[in-house]
Amino acid sequence: MRRKTEAQTSTNERANADKKDPNHRIQSQTEAKGRVSCGSVLMNIGKCLLLIIIIPPFLNYASLQREGQMLLPKDGQIVDVGLGQKMHLLCKGKGRPVVVLDGPAGMSSDIWIHVQESVATLTKVCTYDRMGLGFSKRLMQNETTGTEKVWGMSTTGRMVDDLHRLLQAAGIAKPFILVGSELGALNSRFYSHIHDVQVSDLVLIDPIPEDIFEDDQWKAYWYGKLLPSLQARQFSAATGLSRMLIILGAIEPMIKGENVSEEVIQRQKYLLSNPAHQSSAVDEHYFLNESAAQVRDITKFKPLSSRMSVSVITGDSFDEQIPTHLNQMVEKLQKKFLEESYPSANHIHIKGADWRMIYKKPSAISQHLKRLVNQRQARQQSE
Template identity: 85%
Template sequence: MRKRTEAQASNNEPVNADRKDPVQRLPSQAKAEGRVSYRSVLTTIGKCLLVIIFIPPFLNYASLQREGQVLLPKDGHMVDVGLGQKMHLLCKGKGQPVVVLDAPTGMSSDVWLHVQESVASLTMVCTYDRMGLGFSKRQMQNETTGTEKVWGLSTTGRMVDDLHRLLQAAGIAKPFILVGSELGALNGRFFTHIHDVQVSDLVLIDPIPEDVFEDNQWKEYWWGKLVPSLQVRQFSAATGLSRLLIILGVMEPAVTGENVSEEVIQRQKYLLSNPAHQSSAVDEHYFLNESAAQVRDITKFKPLSSRTAVSVITGDSFDQEIPEHLNQMVARLQKKFLEESYPSANHIHIKGADRRMIYKKPSAISQHLRKLVHQRQAKQQSE
């Protein structure tokens, strides 16, 4: 019995040793399992990041391709302006003189919606998208107009050349009334000084004085705050984040209201999500000082013809969302340059308005343009 017991004991020793080993191996196994778990978490996070990084831009790009065709205004035309370029032109109404509207910096022609519809009951009113904005695509890098040797991209000189070719290709009757806001006002001044026989009336809305970029505080605001904020919007559009923000209601179109159609709302959302449009908007703001310098040079080189009537429309401030001292500075410089450049201009003040007046207080602008159209039509009839 003792031998059997000892044998059993001797036989049990390895069994007991085996029973102890799993307990001894628990720490190492836990470490291994921990490493596996940590790797799986990192893998999951990596997959999620890949989805976040690649899926939204892909979906945004696919949506843009479809929307670019569907949302093109039904009454609009893609006009071949030569050299493989096409620009979007939208004309409403019939008659003369034709009114041509040029939008503010970085904005599409939709901002003129209310003004165009009001004045179109009297005569033809045309809006257009500058190259790179809206539905006017940027020129391919291997194509050239020759003007970039003189005027840089996204500057007034180049835009005026584009506009001149557009109006010629579209057969717009001359002389016409040319209306511009902000950068559009710089374009209008440049165009009118060169092609003065084509413009009967020049209307400047919130014109930007050339000297404004000589002020350090303005330069700090423009390139230190405004341009970087637009670059963030460009990046947001490129990554598809803008589309998500629009869906969530965080980002909204500029032109809204009961009288704005759903088509216009969707078109603005399309442009907010479009990195090409946002890139051109950044460029127009970035090179605005160069545009102002071009206008200053051309107005000195070729004074405006006395046949062209000039009117200026401003509000209480340039921009209600910027510091008051900057608004006062712009107002002071506006007054100075108007006295020096257009001393006989008809100055119209709109109470409670700023640079957003063309779509927030359009009735005052429409009223002035309708008055100009009536005057020119009466003159044409008398002749």
């Protein structure tokens, strides 16, 4: 009763004060309105944050579903390679020997666009998306059983088995010329040692040395800097942020220029926004250490056929965007493994190039591949 009386007294005092002092009443009303206004602002901010969190991923997912059908290359085909898996294969041109191209880690088949167009004027040239990249959907381990569980995820052994089943299912004529860049070079080496009868010529572009991950500085760069940046890109794609940044012009496709079609540019934007593609790119980089170990083991136990020619194409550096001392280390290890594994290889140097030579300096690669094709065609005619 006493508390109630005190509260009534306090209220009466404030009321009397308001009557005596109009300014006090106005101040009280202003404070009340301020509290309401502040609450409304916080509520509106919360709604905006909720929209930012929900809408971009939703819109990105809806756009990906539509673009996945629209941007599939017209000349490409989705090939059933068994075990419930399907892979994207794109072949252009006609003739033999067929040239098969395998790209760097995390890259779709578009990376070969210039080389493929050029060499396809002479013979059949095929590119493909490794499982999980581009338009080759990766199955989860609980979706099927078979080889993918034996090899695990995204290692060279797994990729080579995928490629072998793809070429078999597509009926690609053998023997063919196998070309690999960076991780693709590891895959091509593994494939050529295992299936040596199927490969007439092996071409390695900026190959990754087998022992590179034994160096602590390289491991610190690869797993401490490069991989986290790829994981951030994967998160950005999953949240829809990448699509927003592309729209704003903050992110641009890697392959561009006057001689790159709008379809290819749109396809690159689609893959930058695609969390499934970015996830597979992360996995390929994460397991590259294991891939290098698999190649090192297979080259020891099964030497390359003496009938197969080997060419190695390198530039002034492995990657012009990494520190000089790392490039020097890669060059030293490349020289060592080539002398030990392929001492008779034809070494071609492209001035001012790094691994991006595939799309920045494609003519040098195309010219070499055309020479190999002409040589094989001349032998076929003479036989």
